[in-house]
Amino acid sequence: MRPPPLWLLWLLLCGLGATAPPLDSFSQLAAPQHLNLHLYNDEQILSWAPSPPTNDTRPVVYQVEYKFIKGSWNKVKDVNCTDITETKCDFTRGGGLNSFTGLRQVSLRVRAKQGSLTSEWVTLSKFEHYCNVTVGPPRNISVTPGKGSLIIQFSPPFDVTTDASFKYHVHYWEKTGTQQVSGPFTKNSIVLNDLKPFGVYCLQIETQLIVNDGNTCPPRSSFSKVSCHETTGNAYTRLQVTLIPVGIFLSLLGLTGACFFLFLKYQSQVKYLFQAPPNIPEQIKEYLKDPDQPILEVLDKDSSPKDDAWDSVSIISSLEKEQDRVLQTL
Structure with a gap:
Protein backbone atom coordinates (compact mmCIF):
# COMPACT_ATOMS: atom_id res chain seq x y z
CA MET A 1 0.00 0.00 0.00
CA ARG A 2 1.39 3.31 -1.00
CA PRO A 3 1.75 5.99 1.70
CA PRO A 4 -0.46 9.11 1.36
CA PRO A 5 1.05 12.13 -0.23
CA LEU A 6 2.81 14.65 1.96
CA TRP A 7 0.34 17.39 1.10
CA LEU A 8 -2.55 15.26 2.39
CA LEU A 9 -0.73 14.63 5.67
CA TRP A 10 -0.09 18.33 5.98
CA LEU A 11 -3.80 19.12 5.51
CA LEU A 12 -4.84 16.54 8.11
CA LEU A 13 -2.38 17.96 10.64
CA CYS A 14 -3.62 21.51 10.04
CA GLY A 15 -7.23 20.37 10.37
CA LEU A 16 -6.63 18.78 13.79
CA GLY A 17 -5.17 21.99 15.10
CA ALA A 18 -7.94 24.25 13.76
CA THR A 19 -10.12 26.27 16.07
CA ALA A 20 -13.58 24.80 16.92
CA PRO A 21 -16.61 26.63 15.50
CA PRO A 22 -18.13 29.30 17.84
CA LEU A 23 -21.11 28.37 20.12
CA ASP A 24 -24.60 29.57 19.43
CA SER A 25 -24.88 33.13 20.73
CA PHE A 26 -28.48 32.42 22.00
CA SER A 27 -27.28 30.30 24.94
CA GLN A 28 -29.88 31.70 27.44
CA LEU A 29 -33.62 32.14 27.49
CA ALA A 30 -35.28 35.52 27.78
CA ALA A 31 -36.30 36.29 31.34
CA PRO A 32 -39.97 36.54 32.46
CA VAL A 133 -52.01 44.39 51.63
CA THR A 134 -55.34 45.67 50.33
CA VAL A 135 -57.87 45.27 53.14
CA GLY A 136 -61.36 44.13 52.20
CA PRO A 137 -64.63 44.71 54.06
CA PRO A 138 -65.79 42.44 56.89
CA ARG A 139 -67.15 39.04 55.94
CA ASN A 140 -70.44 37.35 56.82
CA ILE A 141 -72.21 40.57 57.86
CA SER A 142 -75.61 40.00 59.50
CA VAL A 143 -77.91 42.68 60.92
CA THR A 144 -80.69 41.77 63.40
CA PRO A 145 -83.33 44.47 64.07
CA GLY A 146 -84.18 45.12 67.72
CA LYS A 147 -86.52 47.38 69.68
CA GLY A 148 -85.13 50.74 68.62
CA SER A 149 -81.75 49.15 67.86
CA LEU A 150 -79.72 47.20 65.31
CA ILE A 151 -77.45 44.27 66.25
CA ILE A 152 -74.53 43.86 63.80
CA GLN A 153 -72.34 40.76 63.66
CA PHE A 154 -69.54 39.94 61.22
CA SER A 155 -66.18 38.24 60.75
CA PRO A 156 -62.85 40.05 60.22
CA PRO A 157 -61.51 40.27 56.65
CA PHE A 158 -58.70 37.84 57.54
CA ASP A 159 -56.79 36.57 60.55
CA VAL A 160 -53.90 38.67 61.83
CA THR A 161 -51.01 38.01 64.17
CA THR A 162 -50.13 40.00 67.26
CA ASP A 163 -48.35 42.53 65.05
CA ALA A 164 -51.67 44.15 64.06
CA SER A 165 -55.37 44.38 64.89
CA PHE A 166 -58.65 45.48 63.33
CA LYS A 167 -60.81 48.42 64.38
CA TYR A 168 -64.30 49.10 63.09
CA HIS A 169 -66.49 52.20 62.66
CA VAL A 170 -70.19 52.06 61.82
CA HIS A 171 -71.53 54.85 59.61
CA TYR A 172 -75.33 54.94 59.87
CA TRP A 173 -78.14 57.34 59.01
CA GLU A 174 -81.91 57.49 58.82
CA LYS A 175 -83.14 57.74 55.25
CA THR A 176 -84.19 61.35 55.81
CA GLY A 177 -81.50 62.24 58.35
CA THR A 178 -77.80 63.03 58.54
CA GLN A 179 -74.99 60.51 58.78
CA GLN A 180 -73.58 59.54 62.19
CA VAL A 181 -70.47 57.55 63.11
CA SER A 182 -70.15 55.14 66.02
CA GLY A 183 -66.87 53.57 67.13
CA PRO A 184 -64.12 52.53 67.10
CA PHE A 185 -64.99 48.94 68.03
CA THR A 186 -62.57 46.05 68.41
CA LYS A 187 -65.17 43.29 68.75
CA ASN A 188 -67.09 41.66 65.93
CA SER A 189 -70.50 42.30 67.52
CA ILE A 190 -71.87 45.85 67.60
CA VAL A 191 -75.20 47.19 68.93
CA LEU A 192 -76.60 50.54 67.77
CA ASN A 193 -79.01 51.83 70.43
CA ASP A 194 -81.30 54.87 70.80
CA LEU A 195 -82.80 54.46 67.34
CA LYS A 196 -86.40 55.29 66.45
CA PRO A 197 -88.81 52.35 66.66
CA PHE A 198 -89.89 51.18 63.22
CA GLY A 199 -87.36 53.54 61.64
CA VAL A 200 -85.44 52.62 58.47
CA TYR A 201 -81.67 53.05 58.91
CA CYS A 202 -78.88 52.53 56.40
CA LEU A 203 -75.39 51.56 57.54
CA GLN A 204 -71.87 50.93 56.28
CA ILE A 205 -68.99 49.34 58.20
CA GLU A 206 -65.48 50.77 57.90
CA THR A 207 -62.61 48.36 58.60
CA GLN A 208 -59.12 49.54 59.57
CA LEU A 209 -55.98 47.41 59.84
CA ILE A 210 -53.85 49.00 62.57
CA VAL A 211 -50.20 47.95 62.86
CA ASN A 212 -48.84 47.99 66.41
CA ASP A 213 -46.82 50.96 67.67
CA GLY A 214 -43.20 51.19 66.61
CA ASN A 215 -43.89 50.48 62.92
CA THR A 216 -44.24 52.91 60.05
CA CYS A 217 -47.06 51.16 58.16
CA PRO A 218 -50.02 53.53 57.62
CA PRO A 219 -53.54 52.33 58.55
CA ARG A 220 -55.28 50.55 55.69
CA SER A 221 -59.08 50.70 55.51
CA SER A 222 -62.09 49.73 53.41
CA PHE A 223 -65.90 50.09 53.50
CA SER A 224 -68.62 47.49 53.22
CA LYS A 225 -71.61 47.90 50.94
CA VAL A 226 -74.55 50.01 52.15
CA SER A 227 -77.51 48.06 53.57
CA CYS A 228 -80.79 49.36 55.03
CA HIS A 229 -82.84 47.82 57.86
CA GLU A 230 -85.99 48.67 59.85
CA THR A 231 -85.95 48.63 63.65
CA THR A 232 -88.73 46.98 65.65
CA GLY A 233 -90.91 47.93 68.65
CA ASN A 234 -93.72 46.57 70.81
CA ALA A 235 -97.40 46.48 69.77
CA TYR A 236 -98.23 49.66 71.70
CA THR A 237 -95.44 51.56 69.95
CA ARG A 238 -96.62 50.28 66.58
CA LEU A 239 -100.16 51.45 67.49
CA GLN A 240 -98.81 54.86 68.46
CA VAL A 241 -96.84 55.19 65.26
CA THR A 242 -99.97 54.32 63.27
CA LEU A 243 -102.61 56.28 65.22
CA ILE A 244 -100.77 59.57 65.74
CA PRO A 245 -100.71 60.55 62.04
CA VAL A 246 -104.29 59.30 61.59
CA GLY A 247 -105.46 61.28 64.63
CA ILE A 248 -103.80 64.45 63.39
CA PHE A 249 -105.41 64.06 59.98
CA LEU A 250 -108.88 63.46 61.44
CA SER A 251 -108.53 66.44 63.78
CA LEU A 252 -107.61 68.75 60.93
CA LEU A 253 -110.49 67.39 58.86
CA GLY A 254 -113.00 67.94 61.70
CA LEU A 255 -111.71 71.45 62.38
CA THR A 256 -112.08 72.33 58.70
CA GLY A 257 -115.65 71.01 58.62
CA ALA A 258 -116.63 72.93 61.78
CA CYS A 259 -115.26 76.18 60.39
CA PHE A 260 -117.19 75.69 57.15
CA PHE A 261 -120.46 74.96 59.03
CA LEU A 262 -120.10 78.07 61.22
CA PHE A 263 -119.42 80.19 58.16
CA LEU A 264 -122.61 79.02 56.48
CA LYS A 265 -124.69 79.57 59.64
CA TYR A 266 -123.38 83.04 60.46
CA GLN A 267 -122.59 84.20 56.96
CA SER A 268 -124.23 87.66 57.35
CA GLN A 269 -122.46 88.34 60.65
CA VAL A 270 -119.16 87.28 59.15
CA LYS A 271 -119.65 89.59 56.19
CA TYR A 272 -120.55 92.43 58.56
CA LEU A 273 -117.42 91.82 60.62
CA PHE A 274 -115.20 91.81 57.59
CA GLN A 275 -116.78 94.75 55.70
CA ALA A 276 -114.85 97.97 55.41
CA PRO A 277 -115.51 100.60 58.19
CA PRO A 278 -117.51 103.76 57.18
CA ASN A 279 -115.52 106.77 56.06
CA ILE A 280 -116.07 110.34 57.31
CA PRO A 281 -117.11 112.66 54.45
CA GLU A 282 -114.54 115.17 53.33
CA GLN A 283 -116.84 118.11 54.30
CA ILE A 284 -117.04 116.89 57.88
CA LYS A 285 -113.26 116.43 57.95
CA GLU A 286 -112.81 120.05 56.79
CA TYR A 287 -115.26 121.27 59.40
CA LEU A 288 -113.49 119.36 62.16
CA LYS A 289 -110.23 120.94 61.11
CA ASP A 290 -111.76 124.46 61.39
CA PRO A 291 -114.94 124.42 63.56
CA ASP A 292 -115.30 128.22 63.47
CA GLN A 293 -116.54 128.40 59.89
CA PRO A 294 -120.28 127.79 59.21
CA ILE A 295 -121.07 124.19 58.43
CA LEU A 296 -123.44 125.11 55.55
CA GLU A 297 -120.76 127.08 53.74
CA VAL A 298 -118.39 124.16 54.04
CA LEU A 299 -120.96 121.81 52.62
CA ASP A 300 -121.81 124.19 49.73
CA LYS A 301 -118.15 124.80 48.93
CA ASP A 302 -117.08 121.17 48.94
CA SER A 303 -120.17 119.64 47.40
CA SER A 304 -119.34 117.62 44.32
CA PRO A 305 -120.39 119.26 41.04
CA LYS A 306 -121.21 115.77 39.75
CA ASP A 307 -124.05 115.47 42.31
CA ASP A 308 -125.58 119.01 42.15
CA ALA A 309 -125.00 120.29 38.60
CA TRP A 310 -127.04 119.62 35.44
CA ASP A 311 -126.36 120.59 31.91
CA SER A 312 -130.07 121.20 31.06
CA VAL A 313 -133.51 120.78 32.58
CA SER A 314 -136.51 119.58 30.56
CA ILE A 315 -140.13 119.75 31.75
CA ILE A 316 -141.88 116.64 30.51
CA SER A 317 -145.44 117.47 31.64
CA SER A 318 -147.41 119.51 34.11
CA LEU A 319 -150.14 118.51 36.50
CA GLU A 320 -152.93 120.45 34.67
CA LYS A 321 -152.16 118.89 31.30
CA GLU A 322 -152.16 115.44 32.85
CA GLN A 323 -155.60 116.02 34.41
CA ASP A 324 -157.11 117.22 31.06
CA ARG A 325 -155.75 114.14 29.29
CA VAL A 326 -157.38 111.84 31.85
CA LEU A 327 -160.81 113.60 31.55
CA GLN A 328 -160.78 113.35 27.77
CA THR A 329 -160.13 109.70 28.04
CA LEU A 330 -163.14 109.21 30.30
Whole structure:
Protein backbone atom coordinates (compact mmCIF):
# COMPACT_ATOMS: atom_id res chain seq x y z
CA MET A 1 0.00 0.00 0.00
CA ARG A 2 1.39 3.31 -1.00
CA PRO A 3 1.75 5.99 1.70
CA PRO A 4 -0.46 9.11 1.36
CA PRO A 5 1.05 12.13 -0.23
CA LEU A 6 2.81 14.65 1.96
CA TRP A 7 0.34 17.39 1.10
CA LEU A 8 -2.55 15.26 2.39
CA LEU A 9 -0.73 14.63 5.67
CA TRP A 10 -0.09 18.33 5.98
CA LEU A 11 -3.80 19.12 5.51
CA LEU A 12 -4.84 16.54 8.11
CA LEU A 13 -2.38 17.96 10.64
CA CYS A 14 -3.62 21.51 10.04
CA GLY A 15 -7.23 20.37 10.37
CA LEU A 16 -6.63 18.78 13.79
CA GLY A 17 -5.17 21.99 15.10
CA ALA A 18 -7.94 24.25 13.76
CA THR A 19 -10.12 26.27 16.07
CA ALA A 20 -13.58 24.80 16.92
CA PRO A 21 -16.61 26.63 15.50
CA PRO A 22 -18.13 29.30 17.84
CA LEU A 23 -21.11 28.37 20.12
CA ASP A 24 -24.60 29.57 19.43
CA SER A 25 -24.88 33.13 20.73
CA PHE A 26 -28.48 32.42 22.00
CA SER A 27 -27.28 30.30 24.94
CA GLN A 28 -29.88 31.70 27.44
CA LEU A 29 -33.62 32.14 27.49
CA ALA A 30 -35.28 35.52 27.78
CA ALA A 31 -36.30 36.29 31.34
CA PRO A 32 -39.97 36.54 32.46
CA GLN A 33 -41.41 40.04 32.45
CA HIS A 34 -43.84 42.24 34.40
CA LEU A 35 -43.80 40.57 37.80
CA ASN A 36 -46.87 41.45 39.88
CA LEU A 37 -47.77 40.50 43.45
CA HIS A 38 -51.48 40.41 44.32
CA LEU A 39 -52.09 41.04 48.04
CA TYR A 40 -55.76 41.11 49.06
CA ASN A 41 -56.70 40.05 52.59
CA ASP A 42 -54.99 36.67 52.98
CA GLU A 43 -54.41 36.17 49.24
CA GLN A 44 -50.81 36.23 47.98
CA ILE A 45 -50.39 35.48 44.28
CA LEU A 46 -47.25 36.20 42.25
CA SER A 47 -47.79 36.40 38.48
CA TRP A 48 -45.66 37.33 35.49
CA ALA A 49 -45.66 37.54 31.70
CA PRO A 50 -44.17 34.52 29.92
CA SER A 51 -40.83 34.57 28.15
CA PRO A 52 -40.90 35.36 24.44
CA PRO A 53 -41.38 32.18 22.32
CA THR A 54 -38.43 30.49 20.58
CA ASN A 55 -38.01 27.94 17.81
CA ASP A 56 -37.44 25.26 20.43
CA THR A 57 -40.50 23.02 20.83
CA ARG A 58 -39.61 21.90 24.33
CA PRO A 59 -41.88 23.29 27.09
CA VAL A 60 -40.81 26.32 29.11
CA VAL A 61 -41.08 25.95 32.89
CA TYR A 62 -40.60 28.47 35.66
CA GLN A 63 -38.95 28.38 39.04
CA VAL A 64 -39.84 30.65 42.01
CA GLU A 65 -37.68 31.29 45.05
CA TYR A 66 -37.97 33.52 48.11
CA LYS A 67 -35.81 34.88 50.90
CA PHE A 68 -36.23 37.03 53.98
CA ILE A 69 -34.22 40.19 54.49
CA LYS A 70 -31.46 38.33 56.36
CA GLY A 71 -31.38 34.97 54.66
CA SER A 72 -30.55 33.05 51.50
CA TRP A 73 -32.74 32.12 48.55
CA ASN A 74 -34.95 29.08 49.07
CA LYS A 75 -37.47 27.11 47.09
CA VAL A 76 -41.10 27.44 48.10
CA LYS A 77 -41.90 24.34 50.13
CA ASP A 78 -45.58 24.75 50.98
CA VAL A 79 -46.77 24.98 47.36
CA ASN A 80 -45.37 23.68 44.11
CA CYS A 81 -43.72 26.63 42.39
CA THR A 82 -40.74 24.76 40.91
CA ASP A 83 -40.71 23.71 37.24
CA ILE A 84 -44.30 24.85 36.68
CA THR A 85 -45.76 25.70 33.27
CA GLU A 86 -48.32 28.26 34.48
CA THR A 87 -47.22 31.86 34.87
CA LYS A 88 -48.26 32.35 38.50
CA CYS A 89 -47.51 31.04 41.94
CA ASP A 90 -50.37 31.06 44.47
CA PHE A 91 -48.83 31.01 47.93
CA THR A 92 -52.24 30.86 49.64
CA ARG A 93 -53.24 27.47 48.28
CA GLY A 94 -51.02 25.33 50.46
CA GLY A 95 -50.28 27.35 53.56
CA GLY A 96 -47.33 29.29 52.20
CA LEU A 97 -48.98 32.39 53.61
CA ASN A 98 -47.77 31.43 57.09
CA SER A 99 -44.22 32.28 56.03
CA PHE A 100 -45.10 35.68 54.59
CA THR A 101 -47.50 37.16 57.16
CA GLY A 102 -46.92 40.02 59.54
CA LEU A 103 -44.09 42.48 59.08
CA ARG A 104 -41.45 40.09 57.74
CA GLN A 105 -39.74 41.56 54.69
CA VAL A 106 -39.87 39.09 51.82
CA SER A 107 -38.23 39.11 48.37
CA LEU A 108 -39.31 36.90 45.46
CA ARG A 109 -37.58 35.99 42.19
CA VAL A 110 -38.51 34.00 39.05
CA ARG A 111 -36.59 32.51 36.13
CA ALA A 112 -37.49 30.47 33.02
CA LYS A 113 -36.03 27.10 32.02
CA GLN A 114 -36.19 25.15 28.74
CA GLY A 115 -34.20 21.96 28.61
CA SER A 116 -30.62 22.89 29.47
CA LEU A 117 -31.26 26.59 28.85
CA THR A 118 -32.15 28.95 31.65
CA SER A 119 -32.89 32.67 31.89
CA GLU A 120 -31.65 35.20 34.36
CA TRP A 121 -33.48 35.67 37.65
CA VAL A 122 -36.01 38.50 37.80
CA THR A 123 -36.39 39.83 41.35
CA LEU A 124 -39.45 41.54 42.82
CA SER A 125 -38.95 44.32 45.32
CA LYS A 126 -39.33 43.23 48.94
CA PHE A 127 -42.73 43.58 50.58
CA GLU A 128 -44.35 43.40 54.01
CA HIS A 129 -47.79 41.87 54.09
CA TYR A 130 -49.42 44.27 56.60
CA CYS A 131 -47.87 47.32 54.94
CA ASN A 132 -48.79 46.42 51.35
CA VAL A 133 -52.01 44.39 51.63
CA THR A 134 -55.34 45.67 50.33
CA VAL A 135 -57.87 45.27 53.14
CA GLY A 136 -61.36 44.13 52.20
CA PRO A 137 -64.63 44.71 54.06
CA PRO A 138 -65.79 42.44 56.89
CA ARG A 139 -67.15 39.04 55.94
CA ASN A 140 -70.44 37.35 56.82
CA ILE A 141 -72.21 40.57 57.86
CA SER A 142 -75.61 40.00 59.50
CA VAL A 143 -77.91 42.68 60.92
CA THR A 144 -80.69 41.77 63.40
CA PRO A 145 -83.33 44.47 64.07
CA GLY A 146 -84.18 45.12 67.72
CA LYS A 147 -86.52 47.38 69.68
CA GLY A 148 -85.13 50.74 68.62
CA SER A 149 -81.75 49.15 67.86
CA LEU A 150 -79.72 47.20 65.31
CA ILE A 151 -77.45 44.27 66.25
CA ILE A 152 -74.53 43.86 63.80
CA GLN A 153 -72.34 40.76 63.66
CA PHE A 154 -69.54 39.94 61.22
CA SER A 155 -66.18 38.24 60.75
CA PRO A 156 -62.85 40.05 60.22
CA PRO A 157 -61.51 40.27 56.65
CA PHE A 158 -58.70 37.84 57.54
CA ASP A 159 -56.79 36.57 60.55
CA VAL A 160 -53.90 38.67 61.83
CA THR A 161 -51.01 38.01 64.17
CA THR A 162 -50.13 40.00 67.26
CA ASP A 163 -48.35 42.53 65.05
CA ALA A 164 -51.67 44.15 64.06
CA SER A 165 -55.37 44.38 64.89
CA PHE A 166 -58.65 45.48 63.33
CA LYS A 167 -60.81 48.42 64.38
CA TYR A 168 -64.30 49.10 63.09
CA HIS A 169 -66.49 52.20 62.66
CA VAL A 170 -70.19 52.06 61.82
CA HIS A 171 -71.53 54.85 59.61
CA TYR A 172 -75.33 54.94 59.87
CA TRP A 173 -78.14 57.34 59.01
CA GLU A 174 -81.91 57.49 58.82
CA LYS A 175 -83.14 57.74 55.25
CA THR A 176 -84.19 61.35 55.81
CA GLY A 177 -81.50 62.24 58.35
CA THR A 178 -77.80 63.03 58.54
CA GLN A 179 -74.99 60.51 58.78
CA GLN A 180 -73.58 59.54 62.19
CA VAL A 181 -70.47 57.55 63.11
CA SER A 182 -70.15 55.14 66.02
CA GLY A 183 -66.87 53.57 67.13
CA PRO A 184 -64.12 52.53 67.10
CA PHE A 185 -64.99 48.94 68.03
CA THR A 186 -62.57 46.05 68.41
CA LYS A 187 -65.17 43.29 68.75
CA ASN A 188 -67.09 41.66 65.93
CA SER A 189 -70.50 42.30 67.52
CA ILE A 190 -71.87 45.85 67.60
CA VAL A 191 -75.20 47.19 68.93
CA LEU A 192 -76.60 50.54 67.77
CA ASN A 193 -79.01 51.83 70.43
CA ASP A 194 -81.30 54.87 70.80
CA LEU A 195 -82.80 54.46 67.34
CA LYS A 196 -86.40 55.29 66.45
CA PRO A 197 -88.81 52.35 66.66
CA PHE A 198 -89.89 51.18 63.22
CA GLY A 199 -87.36 53.54 61.64
CA VAL A 200 -85.44 52.62 58.47
CA TYR A 201 -81.67 53.05 58.91
CA CYS A 202 -78.88 52.53 56.40
CA LEU A 203 -75.39 51.56 57.54
CA GLN A 204 -71.87 50.93 56.28
CA ILE A 205 -68.99 49.34 58.20
CA GLU A 206 -65.48 50.77 57.90
CA THR A 207 -62.61 48.36 58.60
CA GLN A 208 -59.12 49.54 59.57
CA LEU A 209 -55.98 47.41 59.84
CA ILE A 210 -53.85 49.00 62.57
CA VAL A 211 -50.20 47.95 62.86
CA ASN A 212 -48.84 47.99 66.41
CA ASP A 213 -46.82 50.96 67.67
CA GLY A 214 -43.20 51.19 66.61
CA ASN A 215 -43.89 50.48 62.92
CA THR A 216 -44.24 52.91 60.05
CA CYS A 217 -47.06 51.16 58.16
CA PRO A 218 -50.02 53.53 57.62
CA PRO A 219 -53.54 52.33 58.55
CA ARG A 220 -55.28 50.55 55.69
CA SER A 221 -59.08 50.70 55.51
CA SER A 222 -62.09 49.73 53.41
CA PHE A 223 -65.90 50.09 53.50
CA SER A 224 -68.62 47.49 53.22
CA LYS A 225 -71.61 47.90 50.94
CA VAL A 226 -74.55 50.01 52.15
CA SER A 227 -77.51 48.06 53.57
CA CYS A 228 -80.79 49.36 55.03
CA HIS A 229 -82.84 47.82 57.86
CA GLU A 230 -85.99 48.67 59.85
CA THR A 231 -85.95 48.63 63.65
CA THR A 232 -88.73 46.98 65.65
CA GLY A 233 -90.91 47.93 68.65
CA ASN A 234 -93.72 46.57 70.81
CA ALA A 235 -97.40 46.48 69.77
CA TYR A 236 -98.23 49.66 71.70
CA THR A 237 -95.44 51.56 69.95
CA ARG A 238 -96.62 50.28 66.58
CA LEU A 239 -100.16 51.45 67.49
CA GLN A 240 -98.81 54.86 68.46
CA VAL A 241 -96.84 55.19 65.26
CA THR A 242 -99.97 54.32 63.27
CA LEU A 243 -102.61 56.28 65.22
CA ILE A 244 -100.77 59.57 65.74
CA PRO A 245 -100.71 60.55 62.04
CA VAL A 246 -104.29 59.30 61.59
CA GLY A 247 -105.46 61.28 64.63
CA ILE A 248 -103.80 64.45 63.39
CA PHE A 249 -105.41 64.06 59.98
CA LEU A 250 -108.88 63.46 61.44
CA SER A 251 -108.53 66.44 63.78
CA LEU A 252 -107.61 68.75 60.93
CA LEU A 253 -110.49 67.39 58.86
CA GLY A 254 -113.00 67.94 61.70
CA LEU A 255 -111.71 71.45 62.38
CA THR A 256 -112.08 72.33 58.70
CA GLY A 257 -115.65 71.01 58.62
CA ALA A 258 -116.63 72.93 61.78
CA CYS A 259 -115.26 76.18 60.39
CA PHE A 260 -117.19 75.69 57.15
CA PHE A 261 -120.46 74.96 59.03
CA LEU A 262 -120.10 78.07 61.22
CA PHE A 263 -119.42 80.19 58.16
CA LEU A 264 -122.61 79.02 56.48
CA LYS A 265 -124.69 79.57 59.64
CA TYR A 266 -123.38 83.04 60.46
CA GLN A 267 -122.59 84.20 56.96
CA SER A 268 -124.23 87.66 57.35
CA GLN A 269 -122.46 88.34 60.65
CA VAL A 270 -119.16 87.28 59.15
CA LYS A 271 -119.65 89.59 56.19
CA TYR A 272 -120.55 92.43 58.56
CA LEU A 273 -117.42 91.82 60.62
CA PHE A 274 -115.20 91.81 57.59
CA GLN A 275 -116.78 94.75 55.70
CA ALA A 276 -114.85 97.97 55.41
CA PRO A 277 -115.51 100.60 58.19
CA PRO A 278 -117.51 103.76 57.18
CA ASN A 279 -115.52 106.77 56.06
CA ILE A 280 -116.07 110.34 57.31
CA PRO A 281 -117.11 112.66 54.45
CA GLU A 282 -114.54 115.17 53.33
CA GLN A 283 -116.84 118.11 54.30
CA ILE A 284 -117.04 116.89 57.88
CA LYS A 285 -113.26 116.43 57.95
CA GLU A 286 -112.81 120.05 56.79
CA TYR A 287 -115.26 121.27 59.40
CA LEU A 288 -113.49 119.36 62.16
CA LYS A 289 -110.23 120.94 61.11
CA ASP A 290 -111.76 124.46 61.39
CA PRO A 291 -114.94 124.42 63.56
CA ASP A 292 -115.30 128.22 63.47
CA GLN A 293 -116.54 128.40 59.89
CA PRO A 294 -120.28 127.79 59.21
CA ILE A 295 -121.07 124.19 58.43
CA LEU A 296 -123.44 125.11 55.55
CA GLU A 297 -120.76 127.08 53.74
CA VAL A 298 -118.39 124.16 54.04
CA LEU A 299 -120.96 121.81 52.62
CA ASP A 300 -121.81 124.19 49.73
CA LYS A 301 -118.15 124.80 48.93
CA ASP A 302 -117.08 121.17 48.94
CA SER A 303 -120.17 119.64 47.40
CA SER A 304 -119.34 117.62 44.32
CA PRO A 305 -120.39 119.26 41.04
CA LYS A 306 -121.21 115.77 39.75
CA ASP A 307 -124.05 115.47 42.31
CA ASP A 308 -125.58 119.01 42.15
CA ALA A 309 -125.00 120.29 38.60
CA TRP A 310 -127.04 119.62 35.44
CA ASP A 311 -126.36 120.59 31.91
CA SER A 312 -130.07 121.20 31.06
CA VAL A 313 -133.51 120.78 32.58
CA SER A 314 -136.51 119.58 30.56
CA ILE A 315 -140.13 119.75 31.75
CA ILE A 316 -141.88 116.64 30.51
CA SER A 317 -145.44 117.47 31.64
CA SER A 318 -147.41 119.51 34.11
CA LEU A 319 -150.14 118.51 36.50
CA GLU A 320 -152.93 120.45 34.67
CA LYS A 321 -152.16 118.89 31.30
CA GLU A 322 -152.16 115.44 32.85
CA GLN A 323 -155.60 116.02 34.41
CA ASP A 324 -157.11 117.22 31.06
CA ARG A 325 -155.75 114.14 29.29
CA VAL A 326 -157.38 111.84 31.85
CA LEU A 327 -160.81 113.60 31.55
CA GLN A 328 -160.78 113.35 27.77
CA THR A 329 -160.13 109.70 28.04
CA LEU A 330 -163.14 109.21 30.30
